[in-house]
Amino acid sequence: MDHIFFFYFAGVIAVTSLLVVALRNPVYSALALLIMFFHVAGLYVTLHAEFLAAVQIVVYAGAILVLYLFVVMLLNVKTEERYHDQLPVAGLLGVMLSTEVILLLIQSRTAAPASAVPVDTVIAPGNTELIGEVLYSTYLFPFEVASLLLLVAMIGAIILAKKDIGEGAQ
Amino acid sequence: MTIGNTMAVPLSYYLILSAFVFLTGVVGVLIRRNLIVILLSVELMLNATNINFVAFSEYFHQVAGQVFVFFALTVAAAEVAVGLAIIIALHRAQSTIYVDELNLLKR
The missing domain is CATH 1.20.5 (Single alpha-helices involved in coiled-coils or other helix-helix interfaces)
Known part of the structure; x- marks a missing residue:
């Protein structure tokens, strides 16, 4: 059951974070980020951080994103017709960094310590x-x-x- | 709230998710021209670190990780306020917010 919730939230977070970067219209990017914030809040609930989930929705979705949308509409920003010229270099850097992360995670899989830290409060x-x-x-x-x-x-x-x-x- | 139970989902899943979101933010900062979307990508990176904080907080049963998310939220709010003010001032002065058209120091 926990896995179902995690994979739902993780899948939506991954897809919407890609959409934030990929969508050309800044309003659509901001709305994709809004969906991502809500699902991060859901992920917090599954991690027993209920108060942070509420704060995430109130502060991020309620305040920060509204500010972004105000500025996007105030400046009347048009849709970007192309990405930055350094797209190939940035893509190469992203691929390199993700391989690095994957290698690190594969190495640490064998030596993952068990969670043996005492509880914060009794x-x-x-x-x-x-x-x-x-x-x-x-x-x-x-x-x-x-x-x-x-x-x-x-x-x-x-x-x-x-x-x-x-x-x-x- | 039972904070003492073991996590059903392994910690490495959360780390993979957060690494993915963080790298998406890094690539977004590098490939987008619109300054507002660059700030949105920075928000992606901050959220990735917050996911890491909360996952570790649950894994080690320490509430301090969740407190640090509060400070990250504070910094994010301050960053948004100042960043968007800079964008408005920039748009007023240069009438563009595309980073490759801002070449005042190159001229």
């Missing part, structure tokens, strides 16, 4: 409570840094996208 509460507890205790400082990063990104985006900022002050 009593396992819900996924959300567990994440919250770890996030606000062990990873409190990175959490604060992340909030600072978001603030900087917000200010930077406003300054970059605003028209003629600072010209009136001179």
Whole structure:
């Protein structure tokens, strides 16, 4: 049963990620990425990360992708008539990297260690409570840094996208 | 939620899936001319690493992997905001977002 779910989600993720790269129209690429985000969220549910699945849908599909679609439609981007000139070199690089990954996985198949790491907490509460507890205790400082990063990104985006900022002050 | 049970699907399947998605993103960054689609390919790569994080988190029974996905999400959101702002500014200045037509420094 787990295998059926995994192969469904993995198959859709693989096909839609190929479509994101292959489709010439950027709107279609963004919509293929939307389907991929939903299936990644489904994969998270099968991996017992239910809270992350919800966050994936809310943040990625709800916020990030809407922003992409806004910009695509704002700029009125036409369909690409051709790919970049470096397509043969990039294809060669992709083939080389995938062979490398396949070789690595074949080598590691013989020496895969068994999962013998102890459970993080003895009593396992819900996924959300567990994440919250770890996030606000062990990873409190990175959490604060992340909030600072978001603030900087917000200010930077406003300054970059605003028209003629600072010209009136001179 | 029983976090202690063994994974029914082997970890290597998740690694293969994530490697495939990551390589698709790498090739997409290299072969596309549209800057927006290049950013979408970067999102593909970030999602591939997130799949890896969550799979390892389940495999080693550590919730820290899922916390790192949060930080990856934060970075992705910041990257999208700044990246799309740069694209808008670029489109305003050069009226193109095709990377092979942006040759200001070559002229």
